[in-house]
Amino acid sequence: MVDEGVMGVLETVRNRLGGESGTRYECRNCGVTTGRTAEQCPNCGSTEIAQYEF
């Protein structure tokens, strides 16, 4: 239901921001991937979390 290509992923992300699959979170400061919604990097404590959709 989730993996329907790019359009499906974008639609999924739009429907549930910070959702599970289709989105990856990566710290802008140290590059650690948090995997799930995170307001703060578990490694360096930075709040600069980049959000990638795939």
Ligand SMILES: [Zn+2]
């Ligand atoms: Zn970090």
